[in-house]
Amino acid sequence: MGASHCKPLFSLRAISHVFPNGNKALSNITLDIQEGECLFIAGSNGSGKTLLMRIACGLFEPSSGEAFFRGTPVDKARDLRSSVGMVFQDADSQIVGETVVEDIAFGPKNLRLPKGEVEERTRSALSAMGLTEKRDYPPRRLSGGEKRRLAVAGILAMGCSAIVMDEPFANLDYQGVVQALEIIKRMKTEGKTLVILTHELEKALAYADRLVVLDKGEIRDQGKADEALDRLVPSYGIRDPRTSYTCAADCTWLG
Numbered sequence: 001m002g003a004s005h006c007k008p009l010f011s012l013r014a015i016s017h018v019f020p021n022g023n024k025a026l027s028n029i030t031l032d033i034q035e036g037e038c039l040f041i042a043g044s045n046g047s048g049k050t051l052l053m054r055i056a057c058g059l060f061e062p063s064s065g066e067a068f069f070r071g072t073p074v075d076k077a078r079d080l081r082s083s084v085g086m087v088f089q090d091a092d093s094q095i096v097g098e099t100v101v102e103d104i105a106f107g108p109k110n111l112r113l114p115k116g117e118v119e120e121r122t123r124s125a126l127s128a129m130g131l132t133e134k135r136d137y138p139p140r141r142l143s144g145g146e147k148r149r150l151a152v153a154g155i156l157a158m159g160c161s162a163i164v165m166d167e168p169f170a171n172l173d174y175q176g177v178v179q180a181l182e183i184i185k186r187m188k189t190e191g192k193t194l195v196i197l198t199h200e201l202e203k204a205l206a207y208a209d210r211l212v213v214l215d216k217g218e219i220r221d222q223g224k225a226d227e228a229l230d231r232l233v234p235s236y237g238i239r240d241p242r243t244s245y246t247c248a249a250d251c252t253w254l255g
C-alpha cells in the first residue's frame with residue numbers, strides 16, 4: 001500500500017465560488033471524503049451540491065480554494081477520470097452511444113482494454129443494471145430510471161471505485177426509486193465510495209455513513225445522520241425524514 005491510500009479520496013480546501021453575476025454559490029468549503037464511505041450531501045435546491053461535486057471531480061474551476069484527489073490537485077490527478085463516475089441529474093447529457101450496449105462500452109474502450117475484456121465488462125454491467133434486454137435500444141428511448149441505470153452501467157464497466165450520484169431519485173416513480181436504492185445498496189456492499197447529492201433524505205438516509213448539510217453554499221453541519229438531523233434548523237429547507245404517518249389524514253408535508 002502506497003502512502004496515497006491513506007489520503008482521503010477527495011479533499012476540498014477552502015473552496016469558494018462567485019459567479020460573474022455576483023452569485024456567491026459556495027463559501028469556504030473544507031471537506032474530506034474518505035475512500036469507501038457513503039456520504040450524503042443534503043441541501044435545498046440551489047444550495048451548491050452539484051457545483052461542489054463538479055469542482056471535486058475537476059469538472060469546474062472555483063474562484064478560490066483547492067481540490068485534491070488522493071492528495072493530487074484535481075487538474076493533475078490522472079487517475080480521477082477512470083476512478084470516479086458521476087451520474088448527472090440530467091441523464092440525457094451523458095449519453096454517448098447509438099445503442100445501450102455501445103454506450104456502456106464507450107468507457108472501457110477509451111481505457112484501451114482488450115476487446116474481450118470490453119465485451120465481458122459490458123455484458124456484466126448490462127446484466128447488473130437489468131438492461132440486457134434493452135442492449136440494442138437507442139438510449140434516448142429509455143425511461144428516466146433506465147437512463148440513470150445506463151449511466152451507472154457505464155461507470156461499472158469502467159471499473160470506477162467511486163460514484164457520485166446527483167439527485168438519484170429525481171423524477172422516478174416508486175419502482176424506479178426502489179431500483180435506485182438497490183443500486184446504492186449493491187455499491188455499498190462492493191465497498192465503493194458513494195457520494196449522494198439529494199434533498200430526498202426520506203428515501204435513502206439508511207445508507208448514509210455521514211451527512212453533510214449544505215445551505216446557501218455553506219456547510220452548516222456534518223456528522224452522524226441522526227445527530228445532524230437533531231440539529232436541523234428550518235431555514236436550511238431540509239425536511240426531517242424521521243416522520244412516519246399512521247393514517248391518510250396525516251399524509252401531508254404541511255406541518
Ligand SMILES: Nc1ncnc2c1ncn2[C@@H]1O[C@H](COP(=O)(O)OP(=O)(O)O)[C@@H](O)[C@H]1O
Binds near residue numbers: 021025043046047052
Ligand atoms: N452559470 C451560473 N451563473 C450564476 N449562478 C449559477 C450558475 N450555475 C449555477 N449557479 C448557482 O449556483 C448555486 C448552486 O447551484 P447548484 O450547485 O446547482 O445547487 P444544487 O445542486 O444544490 O441545487 C445556485 O444558486 C445556482 O443558481
Ligand SMILES: [Mg+2]
Binds near residue numbers: 050
Ligand atoms: Mg443539483
